[in-house]
Amino acid sequence: MRKQNIRELSLQQLQEYFVQINEKPFRAKQVYEWLWLRHARDFESMTNISKQLRTALEEHFELPAIKIDLTQHSSDGTIKTRFKTQDGQLVEGVLIPTESRQTACVSSQVGCSLSCKFCATGYMKLRRNLNHDEIYDEVALLNQQALESSGKKLTNIVYMGMGEPLLNYKNVLKSIEKITSPDGLGMSxxxxxxxxxxxxxxxxxxxxxxxxxxxxxSLHAANDQKRSEIMPINDTNNLKNLVEALNYFYKATNNEITFEYILFHNFNDSLKDADELIKIYRQVPVDLVNIIEYNPIDNARFQKPSAETTQRFMEYLGKNRVNARLRRSRGKDIDAACGQLANKDNQSMAAEGELA
Incomplete structure (x- = not known):
């Protein structure tokens, strides 16, 4: 019989378990702190718990924490990490440091089902969703990297790695619940x-x-024909429906909305494309448009435009009162594009018969 993942239990459920085995209920609080606040990787590291109780936990539960498999360090300070899950799957996370921020970019799925034509992850198969505790592990490990490299904790988290977060809805929301909890990382x-x-x-x-x-x-094209060409999901979620949904979201939450727009050479980088972007921008209460430099990948035909084209595009948006920011490509000297690092070994796994 497969052991239960102990991190699926609430504090109350842990307390009930300890009562059943004739242990003091306060032990549950100690174990719970080890699991989330102290981010224990195994039961043996829970040093204020008796050896006998640690053995009992080992016999009844599993603690399937993800582990760091490989790291790449860029000259610009970016750190790309490949994580390995307990069942051997590979996913990615990135630590992006600036003077004012330490940002973690995390994955929500092993692979992806959406097949976006410009994304390395889009050329993988979807293996499975990440569980909420695995996503939490990514953040906790990247936070540790931030502390070790700069002495500063994470300031921001973006679910912008491998996978589509809203197709792993429950686990993504539950991971954020733990990340923002005082019993977890306590992040706003x-x-x-x-x-x-x-x-x-x-x-x-x-x-x-x-x-x-x-x-x-992730907009990347502001008309349906072009967007469907590079993002097949647009066939069933067109721009009209997305505009309606985003306005619904903003009215219900008043939370910030950002557009992400990667510039592709001779595809979406003309002033006509800019006009179409401006039109969509004015239909949604968007806080910011991130214009992103493209990190080319082997499988895709896209390249980034010239510096002159990029500057012209940005200036045109500025003249039309669009709050836009150019986001420079980071980690150019490592496997920085989403899915590149994990895809290396996942392709080998697939070729052997059997995802960032």
Missing amino acids: PRRITVSTAGVAKMIKQLGDDQVRFNLAL
Whole structure:
């Protein structure tokens, strides 16, 4: 019989378990703190718990924490980490430091089902959803990296790694609940952004659930024809439906909304494309448009535009009173694009017969 994941239990359920085995209920609080606040990787490290009780926990429960498999350090300070789950799956997280921020970019799925044409993860198969505690592990380990590299804790978290967060809805929300809990990392939900390729139904669900974190839409093209060409999800979640869903979300939560727009050479970087972006921008209460430099990948045909084209695009948005910011590509000297690092070994796994 498979052991139960101990991190699926609430504090009350842990207390009930300890009463059943004739242990003091306060032991549950100690174990719970080890699991979340101290981020224990195994039962043996719970040093204020008796050896006998640690053995009992080991016999009845599992603690399937993810572990660091590989790290890459960029000359600009970016740290790319490949994590390995207990069942051997590979996912990615990135620590992005600036003078004022320590941002963690985390994955929500092993692989992805959306097949976006410019994304390394889009060329993988979806293996499975990450559980809430696995997502928490990513954040906790990246927070540890931030402390070790700069002496500063994480200031921001973006669910912008491998996978579509809104297709792993329950686990993403539960992970944020733990990350923002005083028993966890205690981070403000206003410092957390969930990025979606655009699942209109689930964007509205976020509004109904009165979430407190921010939302980013991976837009990347501002007309349906072009967006469907690079993002097949647009066939069932077109721009009209997304505009409606985003307005519904904002009315329900008053949370910040960001547009993400990667510039692709000779595809979405003309002034006509800018006009279409401005039109969508004016239909939604968008706080910011992030114009993103593209990190080319082997499988995709896209390249980033020239510096002159990028500057012209940005200046045009500015003249039209769009609050836009150019987000420079980070980690150019490592496997920085989402899914690149995990995809290396996952492709090998697939070739052997059997995802960042």
